[in-house]
Amino acid sequence: MDDSRTQAFNASLRDALSQARDWIPRWVSKLHSALNEREVSAKSLSERQAFVQARTTLESNRDRVASRFLAALGEVLETASPDAAAGSRRFPSVSFDELELMGDDQVQETVELARVQQVVSMAVEEELAMLTALMNGAQGLTAVNPEANPLRVDVIVGALVKSLKGLQVDAAARARWLQVGAIPLGDALREMYVLLARQLERSGVKPAGYAVTQVPVGRPSMAAQKEEESVSVQEVMGDDNLLTLDHLHQLLVGNLNLNDRSQNPGNPSGSTQDNAMGSTLASEVVTLMLRRIAADERLLAPVRHMLLEMKPALLQLARSQPRFFADKENPARRLLDAITARSLAFTSERDSGFKAFLPQVHAVVRALQEPGADLAARFPKQLDLLERSQAASVAPERVQARGLAVQTLVRVEQRNLLAERVATDIRSRSDFRKAPGVVQRFLYGPWSQVVAQARLVEAAAPGTQLGQSAAQRYTDLLPDLLWSSQLALASLNRPRLVKIIPGVLRTLREGLDSIDYPREKAEAFFQALMGMHEAAYKTQRNTAPAAEENPSVPPDMDDEPWMQRREARDSCLMDDAFPMGAPPQTTTQPAFVETQRMSRDWADVKAEISSAQRTSDLPVGTWVDILQDGQAARWQITWASPHGTLFLFTGSDGRSLSMTKRGLERLLEQDRLRVVAHHGVVDAALDDVARQAWLNSAKVTGFAGL
Template sequence: MAKLLKLRLGVSDDPTALQPTLADCLQALLSQSEPLMAQVIEGLQLAAAPAGPRRIPGFQQPGIQRAVQALAEASAEVRARYTAELGRLVYEGGGKEQAQTEALRFEDLQLFGDEELDQSIEVARAQQEVSQAVDDVLPALDALISTLLGWRTIQSGLNPLRPDVFVRALQACLAAHVPDPAVREALIVPAAGLLGAQLRQLYRELTDWLASSGVEPAMPVGGKAKKGLATGTAVASSVAKTLLTLDRLRKLLAGDFDTPPRQDYQHTLPASMALLQDMKQVDALVRQLEERSRGEPPAPPRDLLEPAPAEGSPRLGRQLGKEVVRLMFDNLTQDSRLVREYKNQLKAIEPAVLRLAQYDSRFFSDRSHPARQLLDRMTQRSLAFTNESDPGWQRFLATVQAAVKWLDSKVIDADTFAELLETLQAQWGEQDQNGRQRREDGARALLHAEQRHLLAQKLAGEFAQEAEGLGVPEFVGDFLKGSWSQVVAEAKLSCVDGSDDPYGYRALVADLVWSVQKSTAQRSRLARLAQMIPGLLERLREGLDRIDYPPELTGRFFENLTVVHQSALQEGRDAQAREAAEAAEAQPSQLPDSVFDDAAIWLAEGEAAGTGYLQPEAGAQGAPAQGPEQPPAAPGELRTGAWVELMVKGEWLRVQLTWASPHHTLFMFTSPAGTAHSMSRRMLDRLRAQGLMKVIADRNVVDEALDQVAKTALLNSLDGKT
């Protein structure tokens, strides 16, 4: 394989004189994609050969040999396709298939078909094979690529040349040229091993090249180098390693381990209670349930030599259910975002959830199950606090402790969790009542501002078209498309009788355009101008005052308009006035590009006061970034309910995204104390780019803990223990 350095430097060159860019790195490595795939095909041929040191016995099957031979015969086409697919993934990120292969969601697992399940395991095995091959050389490359990306700290997830990109390109290539799924499954792991060996060499050469060219590596987050690709901390136990696999987890979610309704199915109790009430046997039933609710004695560890329970047996389902619950709580108690004392309360809740899961498998498959909802709401609310000294923490902790006592004293079923959730939400609702009213008022003000802005955009286009070709000075066009479109839009939105132009502000546009035209028809023009100008100026200022528009934003307009009108009233006879008017008309447009941009929305001072709105000017001034760097993300990635930390007056403040406008142009965040902080999309982008906003959790923490359970099951599936 060609050396990368030979493509760039001569022997006598100074390596640091021509420092490569990120584009140079991508181009250099992509140029090696065809030789890379050629090496993989050659290795598969040697593995399928009847004799030889690299012969693999499993490759001697006719179907596999035919597939390898077909790859070799179409080598040019395979290499070209791999290059094209790799280039697309490197430059475009891979799109939908990236989410399918990287984001294994617990909640989606029950929807997987056999083919999708096999594909997930197939790709994961291939990624594991490549990752192991490049584990020792990748961290150094990540550090250098992060520098070229502009980061001071290592951002391995942003490396466009990370191993999974090459694996996905390999998978797509094999899927196109090896139609038989069974044959493709047999080929992909050996092919990934060959790919990993060659990729390791490429990574090493690329690292040497960048280092010799004077590129400084980024610093590890936290100051400690991390070897290998850590994709997440998965909690594993001896039971999980022998029992929990992806296929079994899917069956658990699908209810395959459920048994027909029996006496110990507690979710049928409401009807049974009503029947037994008439039979005078309620007391006896309650005593039996209380004895059972104290919990079963822990089952002894299963002897690994003992045959595993049958796949469809209720016993296996209960064991899987217990392990999923334990892993979920283990992930929650290891989450650094949660306050320590809250984690202790979670440990106290775990036994009740374990008892519930034994008889109600809906806990795993139904996100709306009362027990899941209770854990979700409590945990999300706990994210409002960073430590135990935060205001409001003790009050929140008291509600959680009361919930733990409630569960200890009740018969455990779905109705118990539903009743508890209703009680907690009522308590939290009372605590949040004042803040909720302020949020609703703020949301209405922001929604009105967005509607006004969208209507103003439409009107601005109409005004521009109306003035087109009439010789209107640019400063007048600026005013019509910017300030006056807001005035007309506000007047139209505030009208309740359905009038299209309630205050005549829309009709005023024609008068303003006529007053600044260089008309050739001078007869009666002077008299009309003299009569029109005072009223025109008065109406313009009246409209701007009606929406509380800042005078400083229209100062230049009125100065220039007065100069042009004075010259027109003199009919050009005053040379000094005429020159001043010509200078005003010749001034270049100062209309910002953001007038038609949804990301830039203007709010009046009174509107902004009730929403904590951050005006664009305020965003330019801010404290320097204090927190760790994080990748920039589009605002659409933030969901309502997400928790972030926002730099406010030099201090980090934990706030929650409580409202986003329908067009995602305005966002409102609320602190635990109920204080609102709202901003436009442009401001949100700016704060994140400056490191003044850090995303803490954009998904439910409980969902993330269950996703880690699914990843644990995937890792166990890779070990072949099904």
């Protein structure tokens, strides 16, 4: 991004905060007036009292509301930057798993947030679209990415909700502030968006373009899908009973009492009605879940078609087990997960293993379609058969190779962690700092690996005598090596130098051979060391040379896990991601995006990977496409080392591939890795169901409890 666009972007954020100092107090005043109007027009005493409470509470907190809203908004904008905003991620409104853990109050707060966002978004739709295009242009984006605009509605509404939650006020009053204040908030944002857009245009910023996406034949557009969903839900539940977040939450927590029994405490049919409602809700969730899965193009079309054929069996199961899809240990849910997870391994019907996989799925579907009252018992049986078939499809030698790879990687990480502690001890020595840089790098690099390897070997074979301890001999070498490499000291005692050199060199070679250190690198170090020894020996004994004023200071220690050649082979290390013993090389291979069309913007994918690496790296189970030799291959992360420094990938045919964290980052930098799925297809489909329920909740007129 050039400086002029960066300046325009930053100026917009500063101006937005400056304008907020003016419109936020005005918004609070308009909110107060609107509450007063609602109080006057209230049709019942209880409604009037509720608005009186909301108005009086606002009167005593109006300055705090304004200041906290401004502070929360300022915190968001001050941490925004062109790079961070361009790679910002879309977070779902609420995930399926989170919903089950929420309390009723949290669900209601989520619904309130959805309604406010909807009202405000409708008020600023055109103005926000123009501002987003300009903000994206100021960030150097060529195509519009709404999530890259730090001034979007959900960010500002989120800041408002966060600021209000920090106030010690009644939740009902806070809810009425949000409800009544949504319209004036939309008016305020519309004015701000217009002014900011004009400012960017005056700065010469060109708006990013809106990409035109071709809808694949046979797959309905998102708008058509939503319309279809609304019709389906209304047919099942009635016009006034959309699948709301509250309904879904009650289903997940097992509380199917969705009717108000307090009005009919003696109604014996209440339980029957609740069961019917629970079954209806479960059926709707299954329908929406399968529809999302059928639209997921990461799965090949034949698999998606077969999954849809499972719908009658899943709907029948939902009547007796209405929460089966929420229980990840339920055989039916596990069966869906197993089929979809395996399907992610294939990118084409021509891929090896797909022809064998498809009949396995077909057999499962046929077994579930058979009539009979034992449907629930068939799911665990079919799951077991499927898992056995998939296990048998992997060659035994590849299963053994994977086991060897895991054992090797565990040992590599263990040795590297121990080597880090050894290197720290070496660097803390008083005589270390005066040694030449080449010796320092050797000691905290290869030699720390030598000592660590020896300690691990001795730990695995207890009973070694102290005098026979290789680790102790490698450590005892340090004083002589450090002394002999310092010209100022070694030249003063040539007899000692001559005496220790053979033993030092012999021990060094022995240690490096124990870790299979590359011979060419070892010889390069020995040449440098012997050059120092020769210089010290030839220096006149009676002439004490001056000490080095500026001894070489080595760079920081490299945290890249080091491997021996045999370990790299046994662990199936991806050698072009991390060449053994070589510094990072600039690849000449084409970028991923040039060889295969990506379904998502690369900036979004890269941001997701970067974010994951800042936390705990990519989770086990993640599917990725990796570009090798100009071809994209599908891999799944099936194992990660305890400290997240090493990863093992498995292909559809059971092949293994390992790489270091640095290698993974390098593939990202080279645009040679694409995330296909962070989590399961069923998980993603259920998250979409929760989001649809969230959106449906926003459509319901009024706030619950008002």
